[in-house]
Amino acid sequence: MNTNAPPQDPTCDVLVVGAGVVGCAVARRLALAGARVILAERAEDILEGASKGNSAILHTGFDAPPGSVEQACISEGYREFREIHERLNLPLLEAGALVLAWDNRQAERLEDIVKRAHANGVTDAGQIGADEAAALVPGLGPGLRSAVHVPGESLVDPWSTPLAYLLQARSHGAEFLNRCEVREGHFEGDRWRLSTSRGEFRARWLVNCAGLYGDLLHRRLIGEAPFRIRPRKGQFVVYDKSAGGMTGTILLPVPSETTKGIVVCPTVFGNLLVGPSSEEQDSRDNNEVDTAVLEMLKSVGEGVLPGLNSHGVTAVYAGIRPASESRDYQVHTDRERQYLCLGGIRSTGLSAALGIARLACRTIYGDGHGFPPPEDIRWPRVPQISEAGERDWMRPGNGGIVCHCELVTRREIENALSGPLPACSLAGLKRRTRATMGRCQGFYCSAELSEITAGFLEQPMDAAIRQPAP
Amino acid sequence: MNDRVIRCDVAVVGGGPTGLGAATHLKSLGVGYVAVLEREVAAGGIPRHCGHPPFGMREFRRILTGPDYAARLRAAAEAAGVDIRPHTTVTAIERGPELRVSTPDGLARIMPRRVLLATGVRETPRSARLVSGSRPMGVLTTGALQSMVYLKSRTPFARPVIVGTELVSFSALLTCRHAGIRPMAMVEERSRPTAWRAATLLPRLQGVRMLMDTELARIEGTDRISGVVLRHGSGREERLACDGVVFSGRFTSESALARMGHIEVDPASGGPVTDQFGRCSDPAYFAAGNMVHPADSAGRCWQEGVATAEQIAHSLDGGLPAPDTATTVRPADPLIRYAVPQRLVPDSRLKAEIPVRVRFAGEARGTLLLGDGESGVLSQHTRALPERQVILRVPQRMLCPDMDTLSLGFREG
Numbered sequence: 107m108n109t110n111a112p113p114q115d116p117t118c119d120v121l122v123v124g125a126g127v128v129g130c131a132v133a134r135r136l137a138l139a140g141a142r143v144i145l146a147e148r149a150e151d152i153l154e155g156a157s158k159g160n161s162a163i164l165h166t167g168f169d170a171p172p173g174s175v176e177q178a179c180i181s182e183g184y185r186e187f188r189e190i191h192e193r194l195n196l197p198l199l200e201a202g203a204l205v206l207a208w209d210n211r212q213a214e215r216l217e218d219i220v221k222r223a224h225a226n227g228v229t230d231a232g233q234i235g236a237d238e239a240a241a242l243v244p245g246l247g248p249g250l251r252s253a254v255h256v257p258g259e260s261l262v263d264p265w266s267t268p269l270a271y272l273l274q275a276r277s278h279g280a281e282f283l284n285r286c287e288v289r290e291g292h293f294e295g296d297r298w299r300l301s302t303s304r305g306e307f308r309a310r311w312l313v314n315c316a317g318l319y320g321d322l323l324h325r326r327l328i329g330e331a332p333f334r335i336r337p338r339k340g341q342f343v344v345y346d347k348s349a350g351g352m353t354g355t356i357l358l359p360v361p362s363e364t365t366k367g368i369v370v371c372p373t374v375f376g377n378l379l380v381g382p383s384s385e386e387q388d389s390r391d392n393n394e395v396d397t398a399v400l401e402m403l404k405s406v407g408e409g410v411l412p413g414l415n416s417h418g419v420t421a422v423y424a425g426i427r428p429a430s431e432s433r434d435y436q437v438h439t440d441r442e443r444q445y446l447c448l449g450g451i452r453s454t455g456l457s458a459a460l461g462i463a464r465l466a467c468r469t470i471y472g473d474g475h476g477f478p479p480p481e482d483i484r485w486p487r488v489p490q491i492s493e494a495g496e497r498d499w500m501r502p503g504n505g506g507i508v509c510h511c512e513l514v515t516r517r518e519i520e521n522a523l524s525g526p527l528p529a530c531s532l533a534g535l536k537r538r539t540r541a542t543m544g545r546c547q548g549f550y551c552s553a554e555l556s557e558i559t560a561g562f563l564e565q566p567m568d569a570a571i572r573q574p575a576p
Numbered sequence: 577m578n579d580r581v582i583r584c585d586v587a588v589v590g591g592g593p594t595g596l597g598a599a600t601h602l603k604s605l606g607v608g609y610v611a612v613l614e615r616e617v618a619a620g621g622i623p624r625h626c627g628h629p630p631f632g633m634r635e636f637r638r639i640l641t642g643p644d645y646a647a648r649l650r651a652a653a654e655a656a657g658v659d660i661r662p663h664t665t666v667t668a669i670e671r672g673p674e675l676r677v678s679t680p681d682g683l684a685r686i687m688p689r690r691v692l693l694a695t696g697v698r699e700t701p702r703s704a705r706l707v708s709g710s711r712p713m714g715v716l717t718t719g720a721l722q723s724m725v726y727l728k729s730r731t732p733f734a735r736p737v738i739v740g741t742e743l744v745s746f747s748a749l750l751t752c753r754h755a756g757i758r759p760m761a762m763v764e765e766r767s768r769p770t771a772w773r774a775a776t777l778l779p780r781l782q783g784v785r786m787l788m789d790t791e792l793a794r795i796e797g798t799d800r801i802s803g804v805v806l807r808h809g810s811g812r813e814e815r816l817a818c819d820g821v822v823f824s825g826r827f828t829s830e831s832a833l834a835r836m837g838h839i840e841v842d843p844a845s846g847g848p849v850t851d852q853f854g855r856c857s858d859p860a861y862f863a864a865g866n867m868v869h870p871a872d873s874a875g876r877c878w879q880e881g882v883a884t885a886e887q888i889a890h891s892l893d894g895g896l897p898a899p900d901t902a903t904t905v906r907p908a909d910p911l912i913r914y915a916v917p918q919r920l921v922p923d924s925r926l927k928a929e930i931p932v933r934v935r936f937a938g939e940a941r942g943t944l945l946l947g948d949g950e951s952g953v954l955s956q957h958t959r960a961l962p963e964r965q966v967i968l969r970v971p972q973r974m975l976c977p978d979m980d981t982l983s984l985g986f987r988e989g
């Protein structure tokens with residue numbers, strides 16, 4: 107994988123641009139449908155864009171605008187995820203969510219939230235009193251009026267999930283090309299001719315899953331884009347696993363028109379997130395964190411769950427939503443030029459990806475397109491790194507624990523550095539194994555890790571002997 | 577579960593100076609089977625990767641480097657008949673007592689009569705300090721830097737900035753010198769260095785700028801660090817090109833096992849609540865060393881390990897007073913970071929005074945006051961400095977079985 111050589115056969119049925127969660131899911135669906143797929147990604151690894159940092163909630167779509175593309179895709183995606191996750195060895199934590207109303211104005215809106223949920227087919231959502239909410243989450247702060255309980259809101263592993271989609275796509279013949287930026291393209295009557303940083307390609311269909319760069323790619327390939335990406339940053343604070351027991355339920359605020367608001371959220375890894383913030387910015391790749399915002403998140407979190415203040419912060423991070431001026435997804439089809447744009451998937455792409463992929467498949471091949479018979483589908487299994495199932499440290503022959511906080515074994519790390527989609531950056535290794543993502547953030551294991559990863563990473567952990575700074 | 581079961585008299589969790597000191601002494605007191613469970617490839621604890629002196633004065637009457645000192649501690653424990661088990665991670669502690677462990681060969685359960693927790697401290701990393709900026713590679717703690725340099729001969733950067741001026745910050749400086757790394761500056765939020773002034777000679781000798789009243793405001797760079805923004809006391813900001821940052825010190829107790837388990841933790845110290853015998857809220861568990869009081873030198877931790885071994889041996893013989901008559905010492909001034917032990921048990925057998933370690937959050941001169949508001953007050957004049965420790969000697973006669981708490985205050989002046 108780590109070459110810049112062009113692929114053996116530069117001709118394919120569908121070229122998918124962008125290996126975020128959407129591109130990975132689309133590649134999977136189309137490969138399952140029998141298409142010869144190439145997934146072209148500009149970065150070294152998958153998930154280097156918007157899909158890098160999110161809240162990892164598998165939404166039911168209870169609060170999505172009824173009748174929107176977003177709502178339809180979430181609901182279809184949610185259903186399919188539940189069907190397939192076990193076969194791919196992906197964890198699913200049925201945590202349930204509470205939408206919390208802390209004053210009368212918020213409480214008045216709960217009825218509409220329930221109505222909308224029901225209209226969206228989430229029929230088990232219902233209003234509950236403050237007592238019932240407190241029974242679910244005993245540590246809630248004082249002053250709660252009432253809440254909506256949405257039992258179906260769930261938690262997933264945000265990195266293994268798209269990785270599993272892509273592995274399955276590959277086992278059905280899809281080709282993944284990293285460091286492959288799609289630069290120019292011309293539609294030549296029946297197919298696209300595309301020039302990329304890894305040479306020329308020909309494809310019948312082109313699917314734009316370029317996330318934060320979707321509008322720019324559209325402009326380059328098709329002309330003026332019907333939408334503009336308005337990057338919106340979301341910062342998070344991650345609390346130590348010792349805080350994980352404080353709530354098993356996702357705690358949501360009553361949403362505003364523009365944002366779902368700041369969530370206090372358990373994770374499949376056993377810790378607790380508070381975030382995201384919602385900050386409009388021009389940059390599509392600046393995911394810096396900011397002390398003042400992080401402190402604000404802490405105080406919001408500690409307002410919802412006062413006991414949080416005695417627990418340590420393990421990590422901080424930020425993700426960027428590929429939002430647009432419109433609330434709904436930006437799905438645009440140009441049949442003549444065999445082009446499909448799946449853009450502006452701003453804050454629900456992890457949940458909706460499988461649904462979006464089905465939509466893409468229907469758009470390209472029509473409703474009646476058959477899938478292979480179930481017995482012909484291959485189900486690669488990803489390593490299980492969540493707290494929900496058995497971990498490698500529980501099994502013999504694991505080579506010993508290297509990352510002590512997240513209990514990551516030498517065997518897990520070595521496997522992540524080899525195999526079909528190996529990690530080629532420290533970030534990629536973290537996503538695949540969680541090494542260094544725990545409370546000590548590398549205090550204990552950096553040295554061991556720098557030795558094990560030597561020769562595997564694009565940017566080695568100890569290769570700093572660049573020229574000294576002036 | 578069909579995990580292997582190992583029975584022993586005392587299981588020591590953590591093979592640092594505290595754990596090895598305790599285990600060796602337990603054997604010399606005639607305790608039968610003492611096991612040290614250590615998750616690293618070898619026991620020795622933090623000194624394993626402190627490639628510099630001075631270690632060992634108390635224990636071996638000579639000045640050693642950290643690795644030599646760790647090797648001697650191991651050899652002494654082995655000679656005494658301690659069963660040292662490296663590559664053994666304790667993943668959970670339970671009542672019983674019972675320990676769950678993971679080894680390269682799979683899971684096991686340890687069923688000892690007593691447990692000593694001695695898991696030490698780590699430093700506060702960048703994330704928990706909520707520092708602004710991007711998140712490139714090359715941001716380390718001293719511990720990570722030391723183990724890279726001394727254990728693996730690897731060099732993570734060439735011109736870093738060191739944040740902090742605790743003793744360990746100067747160890748970071750020594751480590752850099754050893755590896756040919758030339759720090760750009762040492763920065764400190766406070767107006768004076770936290771460690772003894774003499775230590776500040778070192779940066780001057782190495783030609784490293786010392787910037788007091790200065791905060792690291794931002795980290796810049798994409799894959800690797802390109803520079804940092806410093807904010808001086810005046811509010812002025814300065815960009816400094818560099819390729820690494822070492823966050824040194826701000827020790828926190830490595831007490832995950834206690835927090836995730838059933839042992840009471842003191843939010844102030846971050847370590848388990850103990851009485852003067854080192855006994856935890858579950859009296860089959862003891863805790864000692866830096867995890868109880870972040871942070872002291874190796875020599876002091878070793879000494880405490882030895883002293884705690886005596887108490888564990890008494891406990892095995894049924895010789896410790898019952899824990900339920902304890903009085904809790906409760907810090908009641910923001911200047912007091914913590915006081916350890918938190919619980920004092922009246923004990924007719926022993927010395928007239930119980931030493932309580934008090935650590936401060938800031939700088940002041942004044943008087944420590946211990947009392948319950950009614951009976952006599954113990955006062956001790958002292959000079960408080962951040963990270964420094966003061967020993968308050970509490971007379972046994974202040975304690976009586978029906979006294980619930982003693983409040984520890986501070987009066988400036």
Ligand SMILES: Cc1cc2nc3c(=O)[nH]c(=O)nc-3n(C[C@H](O)[C@H](O)[C@H](O)COP(=O)(O)OP(=O)(O)OC[C@H]3O[C@@H](n4cnc5c(N)ncnc54)[C@H](O)[C@@H]3O)c2cc1C
Binds near residue numbers: 158
């Ligand atoms: C703070 C935050 C919280 C969120 N929480 C949740 C949640 O809880 N649940 C949920 O379902 N969703 C959540 N989301 C939303 C979800 O993360 C996004 O909807 C999703 O990641 C969008 O994925 P994408 O594949 O469209 O875009 P991206 O992940 O950005 O993928 C696009 C890819 O295209 C590549 N690319 C761009 N241009 C080119 C080119 N010219 N050539 C080749 N490659 C190119 C990029 O490098 C990138 O890898 C959250 C998002 C954020 C930011």
Ligand SMILES: Cc1cc2nc3c(=O)[nH]c(=O)nc-3n(C[C@H](O)[C@H](O)[C@H](O)COP(=O)(O)OP(=O)(O)OC[C@H]3O[C@@H](n4cnc5c(N)ncnc54)[C@H](O)[C@@H]3O)c2cc1C
Binds near residue numbers: 589615616
């Ligand atoms: C970076 C750094 C530099 C320091 N430099 C010096 C110095 O130069 N001089 C000095 O005197 N002091 C120094 N110290 C202080 C140091 O804490 C003490 O010297 C001493 O090591 C404390 O001894 P300890 O046994 O309490 O803990 P540690 O030495 O930290 O030993 C704890 C041991 O427990 C093990 N452990 C933890 N959790 C588990 C588990 N779940 N299962 C199994 N094993 C576990 C760890 O692997 C470790 O080996 C330094 C501390 C740090 C963090």
